[in-house]
Amino acid sequence: MSDFGTISFDCTITSDAIECSTLNTTNQMTIPVEDILCIVPTRLEDAPEYRLLFLENDNNISTTPNLRRIHLKTAPSELSSNLFISETPNIYRPDNHIKLHFIVSTASGTGTAKLLFSRILQPLLSYLDIEYYQVHETQSASSITDLCHSLFIPQAEAGVEQTIVVLSGDGGLCDIIDAFYNSANNIRATPNISLFPAGTGNAMASSTGLLANAKAALLALLRGKPFPVPVFAATFSHGARYVQNGQTQSPRAAQLSCRRIYGGVVASWGVHAALVADSDTIEYRKFGADRFKMAAKELLYPSDGKESHRYRGSVTIFKRNDQDQENSEQEETLEPREHMYVLATLVSNLEKDFRISPESNPLDGSFRMIRFSPLSPERAMQVLSMAYQNGQHIHDNDVMYREIEGFRIAFDEPEGRWRRVCLDGRVVMIEEGGWMEVRKEKRRLVRILL
DSSP states (O other): OOOTTTTEEEEEOOOOOOEETTTSSSSSEEEGGGHHHEEEEEOTTTTSSSSEEEEOOTTTTTTSSSEEEESSSOOOOSSSSBBOOOOOGGGGSSOOOOEEEEEEEESTTTHHHHHHHHIIIHHHHHHHHOOOOOEEESSSHHHEEEEIIIHHHHHHHHOOOOOOOOOOOEHHHHHHHHHHHHHHHOSSSSEEEEEOSSSSOOOOHHHHHTSSSHHHHHHHHOEEEEEEEEOOEEEOOOEEEEETTTTTHHHHHBBBBOOOOOESSSSEEHHHHHHHHHTTTTHHHTTTTTHHHHHHHHHHHHHTTOOOOOEEEEEEEEEOOOOOTOOEEEEEEEEEEESEEEEESSSSOOSSSSSOOOOTTTTTTOEEEEEEOOHHHHHHHHHHGGGGTGGGGGGGGHHHHHHHEEEEEEEOSGGGGGGGETTTTTEEOTTTEEEEEEEOOOOOOOOOOO
């Protein structure tokens, strides 16, 4: 679509579209109502009365649409009042601090973060006359964590209200969570996170409705309300080490000691953790979300002809004692002590259609475990495929599905690759004879706009 500049249109409303035209009908267009983002009054006396912002697909060349603008002489009263924005929210107005930040994750997913910013968010800022903001492009895996330590946490401790727009997969949000919970001392202003999914899984966005349609994340940024993000904390035995790009880091560089890892999505061991770890290579990542399926196939049907691995260890779950008014906990060690899939999550979906915990509601704080013992590859695939059928796997007799307060794994595996765990995409290898414990966290230090 060509740029109509300051040409002012008249418009009429049909059942599902807005018909726009100039007086001499030289310029005409039809905009589906579902594509309209908002209507904004102009602030200049000699300018047209309103700006209508809408999303337009570029002939299906890219899955990332463009944000367009046209000027209207009058605002059609038939349109929903929810589409009108009368003034820019206070959070986007400058004071002594820049309060609006954009994190563009250059390595997330298949590299769509830059397109999201250039095609949608940058025009939006211009159309809304927002001039004071900062854009931070990630340069390394530690960029977001470094930003938290150098900028976001000090401002939160100083009482500065911040909106941090994160264009990434789950990793960007999880980096912020981990940094704040590990380092913040006295948060006076909880930051608001606006999430624009640009990853392969996008579990948080899928679970909270931010992938419901092309406008969902934009509407959350413009008029969303902040909700506290539930978090878990994972602790480890002293020899635990990070694994990055398939390589275990040296103990001196990466030993976790007693450091905690905080997350808001998933903690797992078994097939899920192994496929995340195995697919975290440059060659696998170029396949996007399909990399997980490719890694899963190798785990279930090893190319060397061996049977799929039986993960050995003791898994103990902590449950709330509903009979005790003081909310004490009960412990239960799961049998048998061989496992295939052990996963606990705070969200409902790990991918848009992969509904791993169907009884979880957005940000409700419930922590649920999905677990099953070693199964044949065909049977395991059958169980996991049922998660794509609105979470029907939880009704399978081979699947345990429970709400828990936390869990502990004591590993009984001589080979390191079978002691890898996944925490919101981070892969950690536990030392032989070591353990991991994961529990719900009571504090709420970050919020997400929905």
